[in-house]
Amino acid sequence: MENSAEMQRFIEQEQQKAMMSEMVGKLTSVCWDKCITSTPGSKFSSGETTCLTNCAQRFLDMSVIIAKRFEMQ
């Protein structure tokens, strides 16, 4: 049945999207707490923007290190 293949593909796609969305949501929460320390203004300062970008990318770097650390054992 070609439908079940189509459905299978659809579900895989949505799972992928859900994973990404969860990751973005979690990192936004973590990095918001770290980087936005004052009351939110009408515009981010360049420092806040940079901090958010760095925070997200360093979190990824850290995940890699942690994964490697466990591979070593």
Added chain:
Amino acid sequence: MDSFSSSSGPPPNTEALMDQIKAQLAQAYAQEFLETVGNKCFAKCVTKPGSSLSGSESSCISRCVDRYIEATGIVSRALFSSTR
């Protein structure tokens, strides 16, 4: 409802099911986002709850919501569209 009886073409309910799943997922994402934004902005803007929300608390909340949406975009770009 007698669409099942037609012998040619895929059963039409696959697409309907996908649409339904998509709609429910969209609602779930929105709900989760709303909850998170609410928690973050309440923490930032309503530090000492009074008998009603003050004007400055309200404007802080609307700025906070805008910034949180912006932050989501920044984080998302940092993760997915960077050439690293």
